[in-house]
Amino acid sequence: MLKILHTADIHLGTKFSGLGNKSNLQREQLRTTFKNVIATAINEGVNIVLIAGDLFDANQQPQRNIDLVIEQFHLLKEKNIPVCLVPGTHDSFDSSSIYRKVDFEGKCSNLKIFTGECMSCKEYPELDLTVYGKPNLSNRSHVSPLKGLEPSTSSKFHIALAHGSFYIPGRTAEDDHVFSLEEIQSSGMNYLALGHWHRPYRCSKEPAAWYSGPPEWIPDQREKGAVLLVSLLDTGEVKVEPKEIGLRDYDEVDIDMNEIQELPVLKVRISEGANENLIRKVTLRGLRNAELMENPEELEAELGEKFFHLDVMDESHARSEEISVDEGRLIRNRFVELMKSQIEDSEGEAREIAENALQYGIALLDGKEVL
Numbered sequence: 619m620l621k622i623l624h625t626a627d628i629h630l631g632t633k634f635s636g637l638g639n640k641s642n643l644q645r646e647q648l649r650t651t652f653k654n655v656i657a658t659a660i661n662e663g664v665n666i667v668l669i670a671g672d673l674f675d676a677n678q679q680p681q682r683n684i685d686l687v688i689e690q691f692h693l694l695k696e697k698n699i700p701v702c703l704v705p706g707t708h709d710s711f712d713s714s715s716i717y718r719k720v721d722f723e724g725k726c727s728n729l730k731i732f733t734g735e736c737m738s739c740k741e742y743p744e745l746d747l748t749v750y751g752k753p754n755l756s757n758r759s760h761v762s763p764l765k766g767l768e769p770s771t772s773s774k775f776h777i778a779l780a781h782g783s784f785y786i787p788g789r790t791a792e793d794d795h796v797f798s799l800e801e802i803q804s805s806g807m808n809y810l811a812l813g814h815w816h817r818p819y820r821c822s823k824e825p826a827a828w829y830s831g832p833p834e835w836i837p838d839q840r841e842k843g844a845v846l847l848v849s850l851l852d853t854g855e856v857k858v859e860p861k862e863i864g865l866r867d868y869d870e871v872d873i874d875m876n877e878i879q880e881l882p883v884l885k886v887r888i889s890e891g892a893n894e895n896l897i898r899k900v901t902l903r904g905l906r907n908a909e910l911m912e913n914p915e916e917l918e919a920e921l922g923e924k925f926f927h928l929d930v931m932d933e934s935h936a937r938s939e940e941i942s943v944d945e946g947r948l949i950r951n952r953f954v955e956l957m958k959s960q961i962e963d964s965e966g967e968a969r970e971i972a973e974n975a976l977q978y979g980i981a982l983l984d985g986k987e988v989l
């Protein structure tokens with residue numbers, strides 16, 4: 619049996635400018651979580667660590683991040699654990715690549731970085747394993763990161779590293795290092811360790827092909843970070859177990875202001891389930907009572923202490939108290955007349971619906987985005 623830790627998209631050096639005064643803390647957390655990834659590999663007794671691109675957020679890095687990576691790879695070496703990586707889209711193997719500037723392989727003898735322009739491989743006879751990979755040479759490319767992939771040794775296990783987008787018709791940009799299900803299925807691999815999408819995702823069961831997602835929260839991620847613990851059994855069966863490892867969590871809360879009558883209720887709704895490691899994005903929508911006014915920055919300042927970070931976006935609109943005909947706007951006027959007569963002619967729930975329809979219709983005709 620072969621045990622692997624698969625990670626990707628760590629994005630060391632991310633600026634986190636959207637987190638304001640917490641950006642520094644999250645930059646540090648990324649470093650801490652990277653150390654936890656390596657510690658997890660050691661504690662779980664894996665045979666090899668795979669990093670499927672974007673270890674770094676950019677090819678320009680502070681020396682301390684370079685030192686951190688070398689230090690952590692040395693810890694793996696002490697335990698006789700090899701590590702393989704491919705340059706991704708953020709740390710691509712272009713002319714100014716960090717992998718050209720720093721001789722990581724010279725400093726870490728247990729490290730293999732795939733930098734050959736064509737698909738190449740590294741054999742580990744003691745593990746009966748061959749690992750295949752090809753670097754991303756730039757941020758954008760029409761070339762599949764699986765191009766030229768086929769088993770080329772007599773190893774029992776064959777694993778590929780790739781950084782790019784799994785092809786989903788109509789959803790995948792063509793120059794985003796795209797690969798297809800057919801390429802995965804005809805690859806002859808036992809496992810494909812993927813990077814680029816920022817969440818754990820299985821593209822294929824046979825052979826198993828997974829995105830690990832980042833281990834720690836980075837902007838545009840929608841959940842806690844994780845690594846994948848992958849077991850390749852001698853029977854050929856592959857077991858993949860996501861292990862949550864990130865500290866920060868993220869969620870999004872949409873609040874329909876039609877349902878909120880008072881400010882304290884709004885504050886309770888925003889704060890529900892708050893904790894010091896949660897990054898929350900709140901969007902206020904719909905029509906609100908005109909007297910219920912609060913500036914989003916004030917809500918963020920008052921309630922933000924309960925979170926790691928709180929963003930409040932106000933996309934709601936004040937309910938118009940008096941809707942009158944507006945000279946020169948024929949469609950709007952006709953709509954107001956029709957709805958007012960419908961309100962007069964109806965009662966109960968139907969009347970409520972008609973009143974709401976009048977409010978939404980006017981807001982839409984006035985160019986507001988309320989739906």
Ligand SMILES: [Mn+2]
Nearest residue numbers: 627672708814
């Ligand atoms: Mn990435």
